[in-house]
Amino acid sequence: MLGSADEADDAVQETWLRACRADSGSIDNLTAWLTTITGRVCLDMLRSRSRRREDLADLTELDMLAPHDETADPADEAVLADSVGLALLVVLDTLGPAERAAFVLHDLFAVPFDEIAVIVERSPAAAKKLASRARRRVHGTPDIPSSDLARQRAVVDAFLAASRAGDIDALLAVLAPDVVRRADYAALRGQAKVPAEVRGARAVAEETRTNIRRARFAWPALVNGAVGAVVAPYGRLRLVLEIGIVGDRIASIDVIGDPARLKGVRLGLTDVPSPAAGPRRLSVQGA
Template identity: 55%
Template sequence: MDETEFLARQFEQHRAHLRAVAYRMLGSRAEADDAVQDTWLRLSGSDSEDIENLGGWLTTVVARVSLNMLRSRRTRREDPLETHGPDRVVESAGGTDPEHEALLADSVGLALLVVLETLAPAERLAFVLHDMFALPYDEIAPIVDRSPTATRQLAGRARRRVQGTPTDHEIDPARQREVVDAFLAASRGGDFEALPALLDPDVVLRADGAAVAAGAESEVRGARAVAETFSGRAKAAQTALIDGVAGAVWAPGGQPRVVVGFTVFDGRITGIELLSDPDYLREVDVAILGG
């Protein structure tokens, strides 16, 4: 058996899974097959000896291919759903393989595909890979060019839209806004004593690539370091609802340039995200709050 045949046999072992991922992303059997074929071409043209985890590598590639196809489709404003109900995403393989049976049982219905189609491409990918295929956020993040926390937010937003209701019951909207307002007030006033009291000792501040390019540090850890980063530097920030959750935004002329997301637990801020990627800003729902 030559190397190409050996690689092809390995690929075939993952084909059903790859087609399932692509179908959930694209809602079209034909496009899913195209994405899988593109993934095979990329594998056959790569140095497979450098691939440590073939399944993970293939999943990442088919996800990227599907994401690009979704974005291209949106640019062309095509209707992605076929006029008939979707077929099952895997074919019969004898019915005895547990992995096959699991994939078969997890086939997507037309109703879910219709809901998924309302999501932005990055939201859809984050939701599909995490909620349907249990990929961790830190593996999904590079695919959508976000931090793991921002990717979690993408998936959470998608989840709320799919289910129709918020799913994170730990978020108390009133308390979240109270903490965010207090943090911004202390930051604007340079109140270095008040800021650390609002921060968890292990708080992490992360910035996406666009924010780093504008001068932000990619990551700051610890209450004191984060407090020093913000002290006296949030005068232009405004409290806002970021996808329905209290956060902050810098929006000169009413145009969001930087979104600040907060993770609040037990009355303290455990995580802060500075997000200024143009694609993210186009997708995010920002409502500036008065007062």
């Protein structure tokens, strides 16, 4: 709901305080009662956050957040960049507080709409509409056929796996010979003498190999209707990679870090959790 372990802890403590002050003797369904209190606390925190949006931190913080062991097992790093959790938190940040609450409670935790309605202070029908609207945004709208989407996802998966491992040969196998990597000023902040444009597979592969720590916070996402990637330490969006794919090779990579440009990017998930799958645990990123 909140995307932050610290904020989740604050929410649990506030819920406990409110529950202790209340008369719980007449409560028939304790679980639903506590869910309502916690949901309202989280909703208040989300509304407060939307009123004081934080500026994006300098990208040099990635070097402090990421492990400094360059030989770390990529399989272990996959735990950090949970396949749904990291990208999901990024997309959830594009939703309004009530939409986010309705979607998370219903689609991830199967809370009935009559209970969600009490939390968001709407009718059950309105709560259902909130979740439906949020679901459409979370799924995103691909601009390409599903067969092309699967092919692009495989290419991006291979690129990110090679990036995390620092594997030059694997990078060369997925990059087109004339690939171009472009980046805006904000994306290059903290990286001395890195050019805004790099051309050629070897040059792009060599530069990518220097960004292993950033790659550990990257995961595929729908970017403007096609498969790209987001770089989001602990669910906080820092970079978007708009990736152009021709055949089975990457022909272009546009790295977006400018906050104004990030707001204009249309994001969605390539993997979407369903209610049938049961509650999700969002790994390191938070609760």
